Amino acid sequence: MAQKRMLAGAVLAVAVLVGAAPAGATQREGNGAGPEVTTEPVTFTIAAGTCDQVPPETSFEATGERRTVTFERTDDQAVTHQRTVDHAEGTATDQDGNVYDWTYDNRVRASNTLDDRSVYRGWMVDEFTMTGGPASYETSFAGFIIDNHADLFEIHPTRTLGDPFTFPSGPGRCDPI
Numbered sequence: 001m002a003q004k005r006m007l008a009g010a011v012l013a014v015a016v017l018v019g020a021a022p023a024g025a026t027q028r029e030g031n032g033a034g035p036e037v038t039t040e041p042v043t044f045t046i047a048a049g050t051c052d053q054v055p056p057e058t059s060f061e062a063t064g065e066r067r068t069v070t071f072e073r074t075d076d077q078a079v080t081h082q083r084t085v086d087h088a089e090g091t092a093t094d095q096d097g098n099v100y101d102w103t104y105d106n107r108v109r110a111s112n113t114l115d116d117r118s119v120y121r122g123w124m125v126d127e128f129t130m131t132g133g134p135a136s137y138e139t140s141f142a143g144f145i146i147d148n149h150a151d152l153f154e155i156h157p158t159r160t161l162g163d164p165f166t167f168p169s170g171p172g173r174c175d176p177i
Contacts, residue, residue: 036070042088044176046130051174052163053137057095060130062102064090066177082120084108088177098133104177110145119148124155126164128175139164139174 047059054060066088074080086106093099110122127140139162146154154168164175 036072037067039065039067042066042090042177046092046174046176051137053139053174055135058135060092060094060100060135062090062092062176064088064102066104078114079111080117080120081111082108082122092130094133094135098135100130100132100136102128102130104128104175106177108145110147118150119146119152121146126175128164128177137174138162141165141175143167 042062042064044062045059046054046062048054048056066086068084068086071083072080084107086104086108088104090102091099092102104127106124106126108122108124110120112118112120122145123142124145125140125142127138129138130136141155141157141160141164143155143157143159145156146152153170155165157165157167163173165172
């Protein structure tokens with residue numbers, strides 16, 4: 001019995017030293033704040049009139065689920081760094097009853113500066129794919145972003161595929177999320 005307690009104590013001590021967390025627990029990083037995780041349902045419509053990659057007279061009604069994980073840390077010079085990973089997937093049906101699978105992936109890395117703490121600047125990579133039927137398509141972009149999380153959001157693309165977005169500040173066209 002004493003050996004089991006010693007073994008359990010040793011395992012716990014090693015787990016604490018190496019930072020292991022029990023299965024299902026949120027592991028915290030840096031300044032003690034763990035990631036913010038949100039999950040929400042997604043619905044959208046894409047029509048030929050708003051997306052030039054969709055054939056004439058075609059429209060999609062889509063549903064799915066979106067999960068967003070945001071990490072934030074402040075460094076020793078008081079600059080805040082944010083990293084967001086966003087993934088959504090689901091199904092869509094066109095006007096003829098064809099069923100498609102869709103996926104959305106978005107990654108952002110941005111930081112504020114000591115000169116202006118309210119504005120974040122960084123990079124975004126955004127990808128949307130609709131597959132499985134006669135009107136399948138893919139659209140994406142990568143670019144520099146400026147965002148104050150209130151009334152300023154701009155994307156300055158360095159690469160685009162298809163017709164994802166009305167740059168610099170929206171709305172989305174073939175990328176509905």
